[in-house]
Amino acid sequence: MMRLLGVLRHQPTDKWVRARVGDRIVVDSRAALLLWEPRRIVPTYAVPDKDVRAELVAVEPVPESDLPVLHPGIPFAVHSTPGQTYDVRVGDEVRERAAFRPDDVDLAGHVVLDFDAFDWTEEDEPLFSHPRDPFSRVDARRSSRHVRIERDGVLLAESRTPTLVFETKLHPRFYLPREDIKAEVLPSDMVTACPYKGRATYLSFAVGENLAWTYPDPLPDASPLAGLVAFFDEVVDVTVDGVPRTRPDTPVAKVMKDEFGVS
Numbered sequence: 001m002m003r004l005l006g007v008l009r010h011q012p013t014d015k016w017v018r019a020r021v022g023d024r025i026v027v028d029s030r031a032a033l034l035l036w037e038p039r040r041i042v043p044t045y046a047v048p049d050k051d052v053r054a055e056l057v058a059v060e061p062v063p064e065s066d067l068p069v070l071h072p073g074i075p076f077a078v079h080s081t082p083g084q085t086y087d088v089r090v091g092d093e094v095r096e097r098a099a100f101r102p103d104d105v106d107l108a109g110h111v112v113l114d115f116d117a118f119d120w121t122e123e124d125e126p127l128f129s130h131p132r133d134p135f136s137r138v139d140a141r142r143s144s145r146h147v148r149i150e151r152d153g154v155l156l157a158e159s160r161t162p163t164l165v166f167e168t169k170l171h172p173r174f175y176l177p178r179e180d181i182k183a184e185v186l187p188s189d190m191v192t193a194c195p196y197k198g199r200a201t202y203l204s205f206a207v208g209e210n211l212a213w214t215y216p217d218p219l220p221d222a223s224p225l226a227g228l229v230a231f232f233d234e235v236v237d238v239t240v241d242g243v244p245r246t247r248p249d250t251p252v253a254k255v256m257k258d259e260f261g262v263s
Contacts, residue, residue: 019118061085076114128193175228
């Protein structure tokens with residue numbers, strides 16, 4: 001799969017896809033494509049022109065990106081393949097640079113839309129963050145491993161009943177029962193969304209902001225994670241069955257350092 005990361009890829013989906021701005025339908029398609037731009041690690045939707053119910057206004061694109069990987073934090077307006085960028089006009093509202101038409105003969109007559117600019121549904125269920133990748137799985141498994149989580153010598157959590165989450169292309173995460181949190185939890189107003197698990201709220205501690213997260217009301221496929229707490233292994237010390245684990249080197253580590261001063 002990683003050998004294909006630098007390739008413009010697309011495949012059809014049988015899902016009924018719609019996008020809205022408020023109560024107004026912007027896209028209504030039963031012939032959408034899942035599309036991966038080169039080096040972009042999550043997909044978005046390309047839909048036939050006839051399924052778009054908004055005005056597309058051609059604008060100057062931002063320069064093409066030469067970043068090695070376009071992770072979800074890189075805006076949609078940054079592209080890695082040639083094409084035409086558009087503003088999307090819906091009545092009196094304008095979503096700037098929210099549409100893109102790649103210069104690819106196989107995608108003629110299709111336009112790609114910014115997932116973050118609209119509210120999306122597959123069939124009648126809302127989507128979060130980006131379309132689900134059909135080549136990704138999220139498997140939650142109850143375990144009896146002994147997990148300790150510390151930072152700067154402070155014990156944050158310890159559990160013998162963790163749930164391990166194995167997600168395609170990512171390292172395992174350890175989700176622990178809330179009662180196994182040993183340190184005082186401080187308030188946080190941070191919220192993020194995952195297309196597979198739902199909306200997450202965050203937990204801070206005296207030794208660092210937003211070190212952990214929980215899904216109070218996860219999506220049905222992630223129901224075993226309801227109320228459990230996971231920590232960013234990138235910035236805490238995890239010991240499993242007495243063996244310390246190496247902190248993974250991921251883009252999350254840079255985000256935690258740049259945004260919250262945690263490393």
